[in-house]
Amino acid sequence: MFVYSDNAATTKMSKTAMDTMFSMLEEVYGNPSSLHTAGQTARERLEEARKTVADCLNADEREIYFTSGGSEADNQAIISAAKAGERKGKKHIISTKIEHHAVLHTLERLEKQGFEVTLLDVGRDGIVKVPDLEAAIRPDTALVTVMFANNEIGTIQPVAEIGNICRSKGIIFHTDAVQAAGHLHIDVKAMNIDMLSLSAHKFHGPKGVGALYARKGTALTSIIDGGAQERGKRAGTENVPAIVSMAAAFKEACGNIDKNAGYVIAMRDRLIAGLEKIPHSVVNGDRENRLPNNVNMCFEGIEGESLLLMLDAKGIEASSGSACTSGSLDPSHVLLALGLPHEVAHGSLRLSLSEYNTPEEMDYIIEEIPGIIEYLRNMSPVWEELESGRREHFID
Amino acid sequence: MLYSEKVMDHFQNPRNVGKMEDADGVGEVGNAKCGDIMKMYIKVDDEGVISDVKFNTFGCGSAIATSSIATEMIMGKRIEEALTLSNKAVVEALDGLPANKLHCSVLAEEAVKAAVKDYYDKRGIAYDEKLFAPGGGSCCETPLDDCELRPEDIHIKPARQ
Numbered sequence: 001m002f003v004y005s006d007n008a009a010t011t012k013m014s015k016t017a018m019d020t021m022f023s024m025l026e027e028v029y030g031n032p033s034s035l036h037t038a039g040q041t042a043r044e045r046l047e048e049a050r051k052t053v054a055d056c057l058n059a060d061e062r063e064i065y066f067t068s069g070g071s072e073a074d075n076q077a078i079i080s081a082a083k084a085g086e087r088k089g090k091k092h093i094i095s096t097k098i099e100h101h102a103v104l105h106t107l108e109r110l111e112k113q114g115f116e117v118t119l120l121d122v123g124r125d126g127i128v129k130v131p132d133l134e135a136a137i138r139p140d141t142a143l144v145t146v147m148f149a150n151n152e153i154g155t156i157q158p159v160a161e162i163g164n165i166c167r168s169k170g171i172i173f174h175t176d177a178v179q180a181a182g183h184l185h186i187d188v189k190a191m192n193i194d195m196l197s198l199s200a201h202k203f204h205g206p207k208g209v210g211a212l213y214a215r216k217g218t219a220l221t222s223i224i225d226g227g228a229q230e231r232g233k234r235a236g237t238e239n240v241p242a243i244v245s246m247a248a249a250f251k252e253a254c255g256n257i258d259k260n261a262g263y264v265i266a267m268r269d270r271l272i273a274g275l276e277k278i279p280h281s282v283v284n285g286d287r288e289n290r291l292p293n294n295v296n297m298c299f300e301g302i303e304g305e306s307l308l309l310m311l312d313a314k315g316i317e318a319s320s321g322s323a324c325t326s327g328s329l330d331p332s333h334v335l336l337a338l339g340l341p342h343e344v345a346h347g348s349l350r351l352s353l354s355e356y357n358t359p360e361e362m363d364y365i366i367e368e369i370p371g372i373i374e375y376l377r378n379m380s381p382v383w384e385e386l387e388s389g390r391r392e393h394f395i396d
Numbered sequence: 397m398l399y400s401e402k403v404m405d406h407f408q409n410p411r412n413v414g415k416m417e418d419a420d421g422v423g424e425v426g427n428a429k430c431g432d433i434m435k436m437y438i439k440v441d442d443e444g445v446i447s448d449v450k451f452n453t454f455g456c457g458s459a460i461a462t463s464s465i466a467t468e469m470i471m472g473k474r475i476e477e478a479l480t481l482s483n484k485a486v487v488e489a490l491d492g493l494p495a496n497k498l499h500c501s502v503l504a505e506e507a508v509k510a511a512v513k514d515y516y517d518k519r520g521i522a523y524d525e526k527l528f529a530p531g532g533g534s535c536c537e538t539p540l541d542d543c544e545l546r547p548e549d550i551h552i553k554p555a556r557q
Contacts, residue, residue, distance in 0.1 A: 079520065153467075156435040163534070301434065302454070303431050303454055303455050303456055303459070305453065305455075306407070306454035306456055306457050306459075306460055307459055309404075309407060309457045310408075313408065322431060322456070323431045329433065341429075342428070342429040342430070342431070343428035343429055343431070346428075346431040378454050379410070379413050379414075379451075379453060379460070380433075380452065380453070381424060381433045381434075381435040381452045381453070381454055382428045382433055382454040383454070384415070384435075384452065391428075
């Protein structure tokens with residue numbers, strides 16, 4: 001059996017997205033900046049796509065800027081808010097320890113430029129505490145950036161509450177909604193979101209395209225200079241086929257959120273129930289406030305990369321927060337922020353599902369994993385220490 | 397593919413996995429915090445020849461593969477010969493390792509040395525301390541600068557698709 005269960009990394013394109021992309025590539029090849037008919041046809045399709053994306057977020061089409069993806073949107077949102085703050089003498093930014101690197105590394109760069117950054121802790125449940133955020137706000141706070149849902153552990157953050165607080169204090173609120181868009185209901189007006197980033201390939205759209213929502217009146221700084229595309233805020237000929245395909249995928253995903261969530265949550269919970277039976281294993285992140293498709297667990301005494309390789313040999317594709325899969329010496333910053341010790345965080349496994357998975361696939365995963373864990377534990381000196389009592393179990 | 401065919405073979409079919417109750421020398425290197433620990437057991441006969449080797453490893457695919465091939469490389473060798481096993485030889489025997497996995501080969505070399513040192517200590521055999529340079533062998537404490545090999549020296553034979 002072959003099971004693709006790494007949908008938080010990327011998804012396969014839906015038939016709708018694929019068909020749209022093919023027909024665009026074939027028929028609508030004009031440059032939207034051209035005056036002739038081919039160009040103007042492309043322009044029309046581009047603006048239709050903008051309206052579609054805006055509608056899915058309850059935004060206005062003039063508030064949508066197309067980008068190369070989630071990372072670019074995050075960079076532009078944060079840099080824009082920082083520059084706007086700087087002009088008013090505000091150089092403090094609040095974020096969390098569990099953000100994606102597109103946010104964290106942008107903040108690090110701003111710190112070197114004299115900005116002060118407060119990174120909020122999360123609880124064991126992987127959720128930011130709103131009172132902590134309120135306490136961190138200062139008169140010179142220019143921006144609050146908190147992700148909608150976490151990419152590793154799937155926890156959903158209290159975005160509407162945070163939006164409410166920020167709006168009442170006149171602070172710009174940005175949310176990285178890369179994992180949430182197309183999977184959770186998003187209403188930028190009701191949630192008081194000023195800026196939001198999304199990426200097409202996380203909801204069965206193409207790679208290399210995304211969008212930034214910036215509420216009317218929010219100053220945007222261009223980070224790619226050149227032509228006057230995207231109302232002068234993002235230079236470069238628009239990737240029209242990918243943008244139109246993204247809009248089609250987004251519309252499809254947003255129209256099926258409840259249906260897909262019901263189906264995917266049932267598989268997620270089946271998987272968790274099956275894998276939880278493995279001794280000394282733990283589910284990372286809150287069980288209720290989590291993305292419908294996310295399963296993230298740690299198994300004591302084993303290392304994630306070897307688990308992934310063994311799963312791959314069985315046709316199961318997943319990911320891990322182990323250091324060995326990240327290219328750094330430390331395991332996932334998200335798992336460490338939950339308070340897990342390094343050696344436990346090394347033994348993490350993320351399975352992220354989609355509506356293309358089946359309950360039979362879940363049963364196959366549940367059947368295969370315990371044997372692999374047992375095999376790896378049997379050759380693990382760490383497990384030997386845990387079992388002999390020379391090392392204390394962290395997970396009961 | 398991230399790893400060579402040789403690495404995948406030793407990962408999927410590791411040689412000499414297990415523990416040894418009556419080992420003559422046991423060496424453990426690495427650090428669970430960093431994500432890899434290797435434990436090497438050796439049995440040494442009266443002639444000073446390694447007659448059996450076993451290993452247990454907590455770590456990534458290359459940690460398991462380097463342990464496995466290291467046991468093969470010292471099996472049946474004289475103790476003095478086992479001490480000459482270098483991380484470079486381990487990497488070459490595996491047809492290369494990705495640059496960020498080189499520390500695993502250092503760990504394998506150090507696991508063998510730690511087992512031999514333990515054997516010397518247990519038997520009361522005198523040795524030159526310099527043979528066993530301190531290091532601890534953990535990936536945190538084993539920067540690439542300590543490797544004999546530079547990433548650019550390594551040619552990885554890709555596995556057949």
